[in-house]
Amino acid sequence: QQQVKQSPQSLIVQKGGISIINCAYENTAFDYFPWYQQFPGKGPALLIAIRPDVSEKKEGRFTISFNKSAKQFSLHIMDSQPGDSATYFCAASPGNTPLVFGKGTRLSVIA
């Protein structure tokens, strides 16, 4: 049972462009929505997270947009760089319980 649906599976973006990854969920009890970044051979690392009481959160080049009514949230990477090439996972959890992860998006930023 996949509780968080992530799209697209893969994404190719030109250097300097905007990368956009989307996630949708069904469980209205979810109240914490992080994004993780994973490089080959490494574990996922927290990138940015949002609570449902705000619609947007920005940290540097990374922005989460959250639409509570649509039960969707997205990650925007501005001015994408080759070093951003990695796999990105959205996740969610209800209360202080273990995170449920999406299937991931493999991002390639080309020069």
Add this chain to the structure above:
Amino acid sequence: DTGVSQDPRHKITKRGQNVTFRCDPISEHNRLYWYRQTLGQGPEFLTYFQNEAQLEKSRLLSDRFSAERPKGSFSTLEIQRTEQGDSAMYLCASSPRQRSHNYGYTFGSGTRLTVV
């Protein structure tokens, strides 16, 4: 503290053998999680501990899997009678007990298991 450590990094075993993995979390973190990740998939939750208490186990965790966290410090994950379907990356993560605005899991680099 250098983060979450997992040992070994790689393990190749024959089908039917038992394997044990170890995770050393960040020392001040109360919670410890085990996830499994297969190629092209996101991490799937297996089980987690708060201090030494195992609070939840996923249905993915068959009877062949057992996890412990003695004294609330390091944790071990044992797989008995391994099957080829057990081949995956096993990830350990730790976190503080209380969620905060910047709450997040710190993952280790994982143990890659290959069952031949």
